[in-house]
Amino acid sequence: MTHPVVSEVTARVVERSAETRAEYLRRIRATARHQIEQGGPARGRLACANLAHGFAAAEPEDKRALIGRAKPNVAIVSSYNDLLSAHQPYRDYPQALKHAIVRAGGIAQFAGGVPAMCDGITQGRDGMQLSLYSRDVIAMSAAIALSHDLFDGALMLGVCDKITPGLLIGALSFGHLPTVFVPAGPMTSGLPNSEKARVRQRYAEGKVGRAELLEAEAASYHSAGTCTFYGTANSNQLLMEVLGLHLPGSSFVNPGTPLRDALTAAAGRRIVELTRADPTPIGEIVDEKAIVNACVALLASGGSTNHTMHLVAIARAAGIALTWDDLSDLSAVVPLISRMYPNGEADVNHFHAAGGIAFLVRTLLEAGLLHDDVRTVAGRGLSGYTREPVLRGDDLSWQEGPATSLDLDVLRPASAPFTPDGGLQLLSGPLGRAVIKTSAVKPEHRVVSAPAVVFDDQHDFLAAFSAGTLDGRDFVAVIRYQGPAANGMPELHKLMPALGVLQDRGQRVAVVTDGRMSGASGKVPAAIHVTPEAALGGPLARVVDGDPITVDADGGLLDLHVDHDAFVRRPSTGRAPRGPEWAGTGRELFAAFRATVGSADTGASVFPGIIAPGQEVRVVQSA
Known part of the structure; x- marks a missing residue:
């Protein structure tokens, strides 16, 4: 049944x-x-x-x-x-x-x-x-x-x-x-994925060099x-x-x-x-x-x-x-x-x-x-x-095939699962709608309330980590202007080793982004695919450093603790890449895609989908 x-x-x-x-x-x-x-x-x-x-x-x-x-x-x-x-x-x-x-x-x-x-x-x-x-x-x-x-x-x-x-x-x-x-x-199977991740994190901390990192990567992808x-x-x-x-x-x-x-x-x-x-x-x-x-x-x-x-x-x-x-x-x-x-x-x-x-x-x-x-x-x-x-x-x-699992540490029956839910949660709130993957996030890390630190580029975040300006404090990293219409919604997985280091040090950290974190999203809570995206006037465009944010994977909440009326009157800050910043490496050839791509929650596609008789064609995102 x-x-x-x-x-x-x-x-x-x-x-x-x-x-x-x-x-x-x-x-x-x-x-x-x-x-x-x-x-x-x-x-x-x-x-x-x-x-x-x-x-x-x-x-x-x-x-x-x-x-x-x-x-x-x-x-x-x-x-x-x-x-x-x-x-x-x-x-x-x-x-x-x-x-x-x-x-x-x-x-x-x-x-x-x-x-x-x-x-x-x-x-x-x-x-x-x-x-x-x-x-x-x-x-x-x-x-x-x-x-x-x-x-x-x-x-x-x-x-x-x-x-x-x-x-x-x-x-x-x-x-x-x-x-x-x-x-x-x-x-x-090559080098275990967990060992590869450990070496990545040690490299992010400066504890191993590029040669050791490349050796681990090559042993994994072999x-x-x-x-x-x-x-x-x-x-x-x-x-x-x-x-x-x-x-x-x-x-x-x-x-x-x-x-x-x-x-x-x-x-x-x-x-x-x-x-x-x-x-x-x-x-x-x-x-x-x-x-x-x-x-x-x-x-x-x-x-x-x-x-x-x-x-x-x-x-x-x-x-x-x-x-x-x-x-x-x-x-x-x-x-x-x-x-x-x-x-x-x-x-x-x-x-x-x-x-x-x-x-x-x-x-x-x-x-x-x-x-x-x-x-x-x-x-x-x-x-x-x-x-x-x-x-x-x-x-x-x-x-x-087998009627019972041959390794209960890897695969279990639905009657005795690892967790009762699927580990994928929809978040919503004043900052929009987002997706969070919790299956790799420990329960004690699934709710983070902390001030925002805002970046318009993942490289700026990594530079701040390397400079030590993110050490010793709790924060929610807002990485914006990373959505489909901004710059093609790149995967931001390079943030994970740095964030993992900070979390392991005892800091409470999370990510909120209109970009992607990939199928390899890991142990740090990440509210991703935020829609509407910042480049189209979504709320992330008005967030500033210090704004209190809550990422609550258990309650399905993406909250901003700022007076609503004051927040909506704020101008947008930061901006999406444009002109020469979005050229080279073939990127200029995709200007038409940036102009017509749909929102993340509708598939982030340039195709309108099947249009029934009498329906209106809509392909451009709305903020």
Whole structure:
């Protein structure tokens, strides 16, 4: 039986989305119906010159298949580059997938690549200001790849922070196509994440040098595959599986292993099956129940705060109106059942070994916290995702995953969780609305009342820390003009080692920002994604040094203890970067994004979402 709060949230999402979801389904069903009426693949309707362009470089056998209508043609869209460890394994996937697809009776073409940048590389650099925008660039790139009208299905190859959400948003714009997401898996465990964090903090204190820091970082990030901590990249993979877009149990299998190769081939075979007798379009899979399932899985696993924006944007792309209030209400009843760094000592490999997604899905289904009656690429029903893949010789099969956790320090049943709530809290008050991740914050640090220290740039905060001006006092660091419309909402994770040092010294500290803190948000309370943002006249623009602020993660409060009438009469102080300050490193190319991007709570997207007949298009934030 479904938990009453899950049922209530799902019902209101359905009701709120009625017009936009109906319009989305009308569009994709009309496209699919037209294709059926035409008697075959979309490429059969292309003029001869169009089709000839589409197969000019193909091998003779593939040309014959593309001219005919018997074989489904699958688009492969990839985020491969050899700069990023998570995407380097995709180098050999296209040929492997093509081989599997041909053997299954289809054909495939590499339709296009999408950009893939790394927050870990750009952390604290100007390039980070392009990171969030890259999600929508990736969505548009995926749509361009699919725009040639040659395809009957698609395979999406992507892993990390903005790449997977971008690919999904792009795929949903072609929601009539069956689509399977193909993961690449995490790197094997290296230096424990907690030890890496300890060295970072010692470096911030000046107790170790750059050589020691680099040695620790390199021992942690050491090979092909995703980083092993549970940040946005690995949250992406878990969510794709719970959305039913991965094959069961495929998310956290390491690259370069026989099982990984077998799962990749299986994805190629499966997409061919999905295009045939009973096509399963991605736009039908990603429905209201699937979106709620993704929210529950994010909360139960202690996943990335970035998904408070990504899930909203993904839902909008499918005509579904998801809000922060929905996430907050679910968080109150969804227990935290996983401890992965930064919420614990384990990494994703330990989580996978403890029972992984198969056990997580099983226990959440048993608790009534997930909807089983959804469509997936593996077939109907999320209960199919309690299975895990097994390779016996060359034969890949699926068997039921563990019925009990194999390591209760890492993964627990919903009946005996680490905490009774999901560790993600919505804050509201005079300073606006914000999100705070509490799963890694100790209870004694979850309420901080202290004077504000205000910075318009993260580097100014770090300079103040280095100068010692933040020592020996409690404070709430307000880091503003970091929102989507100000400078692209960069991740501010470089603040965490310094703040951790001060907290460990006994100071009571917290952060309030309209920027991001990433999936690696740690032990210091951080009210992030504050909306409306300072650059658009939000209250943060009027905060000055010394203003008393309370960050209350337990009570859901972001409070300012200043006379309201006096506060609203204050002029804005500080300012967002402009002109030459927002140029270089490619940033000037994204001026149109800054002018049109939506607010954090609506997905921080430049896309308006599905517009139902009679609705007004709104894409610009309002203060």
